[in-house]
Amino acid sequence: MNPIYLALDLPRLDAALALAQKVKGHVGGLKLGLEFFCAHGHHGVHEIAHVGLPIFLDLKLHDIPNTVASAMQAIHVLQPAIVTVHAAGGRAMMEDAKAAAGERTKVVAVTVLTSLDDDDLAATGVGGSAHDQALRLADLAREAGLDGIVCSGHEIGEIHKRWKNGFFVVPGLRPAEAGGGNHADQKRIVTPRQARDGGASVLVIGRPISRAEDPVAAARAIEATL
Numbered sequence: 021m022n023p024i025y026l027a028l029d030l031p032r033l034d035a036a037l038a039l040a041q042k043v044k045g046h047v048g049g050l051k052l053g054l055e056f057f058c059a060h061g062h063h064g065v066h067e068i069a070h071v072g073l074p075i076f077l078d079l080k081l082h083d084i085p086n087t088v089a090s091a092m093q094a095i096h097v098l099q100p101a102i103v104t105v106h107a108a109g110g111r112a113m114m115e116d117a118k119a120a121a122g123e124r125t126k127v128v129a130v131t132v133l134t135s136l137d138d139d140d141l142a143a144t145g146v147g148g149s150a151h152d153q154a155l156r157l158a159d160l161a162r163e164a165g166l167d168g169i170v171c172s173g174h175e176i177g178e179i180h181k182r183w184k185n186g187f188f189v190v191p192g193l194r195p196a197e198a199g200g201g202n203h204a205d206q207k208r209i210v211t212p213r214q215a216r217d218g219g220a221s222v223l224v225i226g227r228p229i230s231r232a233e234d235p236v237a238a239a240r241a242i243e244a245t246l
């Protein structure tokens with residue numbers, strides 16, 4: 021199965037739908053995030069689901085356990101293949117999120133966002149490295165009974181060794197030929213191939229495909245490196 025999930029981070033529903041239709045033969049799934057869900061809600065998810073690929077609903081839920089569980093129940097009807105919560109919400113929140121999710125939905129916890137480095141974490145009061153914090157939160161997600169986690173390609177190898185049958189989502193990916201120039205807001209990045217070799221189950225890729233002059237060619241080129 022193609023591990024690439026295209027992040028449809030586009031403000032307009034018609035543009036997101038057109039892009040999804042265009043690249044659907046070259047990606048394994050479609051990721052709809054906060055930007056999309058706040059703008060288009062359930063209706064938008066139903067529209068994108070018509071493309072026929074698995075839907076990853078990336079809402080990064082982070083609140084008290086009861087609120088997160090209720091939100092999970094509210095999106096149950098959409099039957100997403102994958103949903104995200106923040107591991108920093110704690111064990112009880114993750115347990116309740118998993119219990120409220122549909123049986124066919126994988127619940128995965130974001131460990132440390134790929135847009136953060138050690139200094140950013142220190143500024144939030146978290147001591148130690150992003151690497152150590154990601155490992156700690158991955159252990160917590162596993163203890164809470166989640167299906168897996170979201171982490172950067174810098175941690176995936178070690179987390180995979182500790183959690184053999186986990187489901188691992190890796191964003192923050194930039195193809196090698198992009199060089200050092202287009203990281204944008206991402207700080208902990210690797211190539212799609214490096215993430216795959218480290219044990220990633222799903223590779224989340226947005227702008228390297230969606231902002232490419234030819235998104236189909238970009239998706240195919242990435243697929244060819246895997």
Ligand SMILES: O=C(O)c1cc(=O)[nH]c(=O)n1[C@@H]1O[C@H](COP(=O)(O)O)[C@@H](O)[C@H]1O
Nearest residue numbers: 027053132133134170191192224225226227
């Ligand atoms: O949960 C995510 O998908 C996620 C977690 C994370 O740590 N970093 C991260 O970039 N993401 C998402 O992955 C996508 C990355 O987009 P690009 O940087 O354009 O490839 C965006 O939709 C982010 O919301």
